[in-house]
Amino acid sequence: MDQPLCNMHEFPAAEQVAAGPFSFSGPGGRLAAGHELRPVDRGRADSLDVRVAEAFRCSRPGAVIGGALPFRRMDDDFLWCSQRPEYGPATAGPDDCASGEAVLQTETSSRLYGEAVSEALRVMDRERTGRDPLRKIVLARTLAVIAPDRIAPDPLMARLGEDPSVTAFKVALPARSDSAAARWLVGATPELLLEKRAGRIQSYPLAGSARRSHDPVSDAEACSNLARSEKDRREHAMVVEYILDTLSPWCRNLGCPEGTGLTCTRSMWHLGTRIVGDLKNDTVPSVILASALHPTPAVCGLPRDRAAALIDRLEPVSRDFYAGVVGWCNQRGDGAWQVAIRCAELSGNRARLFAGAGIVPGSDPDSETAETGSKFAALLRAFGLPGDAALELDASARLEEIGA
Numbered sequence: 170m171d172q173p174l175c176n177m178h179e180f181p182a183a184e185q186v187a188a189g190p191f192s193f194s195g196p197g198g199r200l201a202a203g204h205e206l207r208p209v210d211r212g213r214a215d216s217l218d219v220r221v222a223e224a225f226r227c228s229r230p231g232a233v234i235g236g237a238l239p240f241r242r243m244d245d246d247f248l249w250c251s252q253r254p255e256y257g258p259a260t261a262g263p264d265d266c267a268s269g270e271a272v273l274q275t276e277t278s279s280r281l282y283g284e285a286v287s288e289a290l291r292v293m294d295r296e297r298t299g300r301d302p303l304r305k306i307v308l309a310r311t312l313a314v315i316a317p318d319r320i321a322p323d324p325l326m327a328r329l330g331e332d333p334s335v336t337a338f339k340v341a342l343p344a345r346s347d348s349a350a351a352r353w354l355v356g357a358t359p360e361l362l363l364e365k366r367a368g369r370i371q372s373y374p375l376a377g378s379a380r381r382s383h384d385p386v387s388d389a390e391a392c393s394n395l396a397r398s399e400k401d402r403r404e405h406a407m408v409v410e411y412i413l414d415t416l417s418p419w420c421r422n423l424g425c426p427e428g429t430g431l432t433c434t435r436s437m438w439h440l441g442t443r444i445v446g447d448l449k450n451d452t453v454p455s456v457i458l459a460s461a462l463h464p465t466p467a468v469c470g471l472p473r474d475r476a477a478a479l480i481d482r483l484e485p486v487s488r489d490f491y492a493g494v495v496g497w498c499n500q501r502g503d504g505a506w507q508v509a510i511r512c513a514e515l516s517g518n519r520a521r522l523f524a525g526a527g528i529v530p531g532s533d534p535d536s537e538t539a540e541t542g543s544k545f546a547a548l549l550r551a552f553g554l555p556g557d558a559a560l561e562l563d564a565s566a567r568l569e570e571i572g573a
């Protein structure tokens with residue numbers, strides 16, 4: 170092998186190589202980048218197959234590609250090929266990352282978010298009787314956490330991994346041109362975009378959400394209200410249909426044997442549907458299937474390209490790799506790719522937290538704002554802040570607005 174086992178990216182990639190540029194920990198165990206890392210040539214979704222094949226062409230048996238696909242298909246991905254990945258049992262646990270001194274700041278105010286939801290509803294209403302109307306859009310907002318010191322990705326990931334219902338992840342992100350700080354995306358996602366083992370694939374889309382409660386009676390009530398909600402079922406069905414339609418050309422058979430059910434993390438209830446299938450060609454890499462699906466209407470909308478354009482117009486902060494895809498793939502094409510939600514972008518002592526919600530005709534701007542507020546809870550707790558800190562911040566901003 171005469172290619173250098175080093176990276177060709179600019180600073181601070183060396184620091185990211187040293188720290189391990191990707192790591193995933195979930196119910197199935199843990200995979201970390203390990204040793205002998207090379208960057209996969211960066212590029213867009215339309216050249217991914219060529220670049221993945223090239224990265225594996227001269228790699229050792231057991232090599233794995235891991236990293237992140239951005240939200241926008243026209244942006245470049247950030248993937249690494251590891252010659253010696255490390256596998257182990259899931260690691261979770263109390264770690265020393267919680268800094269009680271972290272401060273929460275609004276980036277996108279709840280008022281602005283509510284206005285964006287209202288604007289999306291107006292667009293849907295205008296198009297309602299036209300050809301191919303906008304039927305769903307997922308809008309997100311951000312919060313900032315400022316810590317006294319640099320925020321380290323691994324302890325944060327360990328805290329997030331304490332919830333056994335999620336896959337905790339850490340992936341290196343490309344440096345921004347205006348800053349020398351290494352960037353990371355760290356999160357705990359409950360949503361599996363695509364897993365492939367030999368010829369079998371699986372996807373577990375989520376859409377339709379309710380906040381959990383510490384009180385068991387209210388928690389059960391939130392769950393049963395979600396199960397009965399016509400709006401949430403409609404929102405969910407669009408995602409399932411889209412995934413079935415997209416995967417069917419690749420599959421000999423494909424279906425949802427268990428139907429739609431309820432699933433939960435420590436902070437949220439979701440509607441979820443397990444989709445399983447058998448591939449016609451079992452050598453197709455899992456990352457190619459994941460990229461073909463991305464972005465699903467669980468994070469973007471329908472019709473996809475128009476929803477993506479409206480997201481660009483209505484969201485003040487670029488998603489970058491939030492609502493993208495994170496995961497890994499081996500030389501047989503087996504691997505697991507998760508939807509990059511419930512995550513924060515770390516850079517120095519700052520973290521940008523993202524949360525989004527699906528908007529369909531009939532959505533209520535205030536409820537959607539509250540839903541995004543609830544989705545920050547797991548991250549906020551991992552930073553040592555109260556889980557409802559975002560909701561509290563929204564409530565005090567509202568009081569200020571009305572001059573109370």
Ligand SMILES: C=C(O[C@@H]1C=C(C(=O)O)C=C[C@H]1O)C(=O)O
Binds near residue numbers: 309
């Ligand atoms: C977009 C996010 O979550 C997605 C949106 C959901 C919804 O609208 O109900 C549910 C799960 C996710 O697919 C997020 O958490 O940021």
